[in-house]
Amino acid sequence: xxxxxxxxxxxxxxxxxxxxxxxxxxxxxxxxxxxxxxxxxxxxxxxxxxxxxxxxxxxxxxxxxxxxxxxxxxxxxxxxxxxxxxxxxxxxxxxxxxxxxxxxxxxxxxxxxxxxxxxxxxxxxxxxxxxxxxxxxxxxxxxxxxxxxxxxxxxxxxxxxxxxxxxxxxxxxxxxxxxxxxxxxxxx
Numbered sequence: 001x002x003x004x005x006x007x008x009x010x011x012x013x014x015x016x017x018x019x020x021x022x023x024x025x026x027x028x029x030x031x032x033x034x035x036x037x038x039x040x041x042x043x044x045x046x047x048x049x050x051x052x053x054x055x056x057x058x059x060x061x062x063x064x065x066x067x068x069x070x071x072x073x074x075x076x077x078x079x080x081x082x083x084x085x086x087x088x089x090x091x092x093x094x095x096x097x098x099x100x101x102x103x104x105x106x107x108x109x110x111x112x113x114x115x116x117x118x119x120x121x122x123x124x125x126x127x128x129x130x131x132x133x134x135x136x137x138x139x140x141x142x143x144x145x146x147x148x149x150x151x152x153x154x155x156x157x158x159x160x161x162x163x164x165x166x167x168x169x170x171x172x173x174x175x176x177x178x179x180x181x182x183x184x185x186x187x188x
Contacts, residue, residue, distance in 0.1 A: 057182040060073045061175055064188050065107070065163070073159060074107050074146060077139060077176045080157035086132065088146060088158040088177055092165065094119050100161070101141040112137035118145045123126055146177055153181035 018024050019070050041048035054060075066072060077087045091100040094117050105113050118127045125145075132140050133152055140146075140155075147170070158178045163171060179185030 021100065030050055057187040058163055059179065059182070059184050061179040061187050063175060064186070066188060069108055070114060070160075072188070073104075076157055076159060076186060077104075077111060080186070081108075081138050083183070084154070085138075085157065086135065086152065086155040089139060089141045089153055090144065090146070090160045090174060091141055092143045092162070094143060097141060097143065102143060104139065108139070111139045113139045113141060116142040116145060118143060129182075144174065147173055150177055151180055152177075156181065156183045156185040157188075158186070 010124050017026065037046070038048075080087050089100075089104060091097050092138045093100075097115055097117055101113050104111065115133065116125055116126050116132075118125075120128070126146075127149070128140075131137060132155075135154060156178050158175065159168070160171065160174060166174070176188040178187060
């Protein structure tokens with residue numbers, strides 16, 4: 001029986017599977033171990049295996065920490081766009097996200113910029129994300145809505161505006177949105 005932690009199988013469902021036979025093995029798959037699972041593994045109640053090697057041809061994300069620098073942002077975005085890729089520009093403030101998008105359009109007239117955030121209507125957000133996935137535009141100004149579940153192999157540059165407002169774990173998670181192909185990825 002394979003149980004995927006992403007689907008958050010409850011204890012009752014797991015027990016029901018275990019009751020089917022006297023001896024049953026349960027394999028739990030998770031990208032990030034939940035505290036209970038990790039605690040059980042450390043306590044010796046269950047085994048834990050870690051896959052520490054990246055997929056074949058996967059390159060490490062090059063990460064840079066800088067203060068705001070318009071020319072660096074322009075250079076980073078245009079480098080990605082010129083190689084046929086896409087850019088996430090994370091601006092985690094819905095009230096000023098449209099202003100930020102306009103500033104990026106002025107900074108990079110070569111880019112096509114759209115916005116995505118959690119306060120958008122569901123269909124509108126779905127359409128924007130579908131358009132981004134299908135490369136109908138190249139720069140997505142977004143909130144942390146992209147933090148999980150988004151896999152866009154052509155998006156290989158992420159710029160996190162005001163990264164000082166995030167914790168290290170969240171920054172690590174956000175950086176994981178890029179570098180999902182064999183192309184070099186960059187996080188700023």
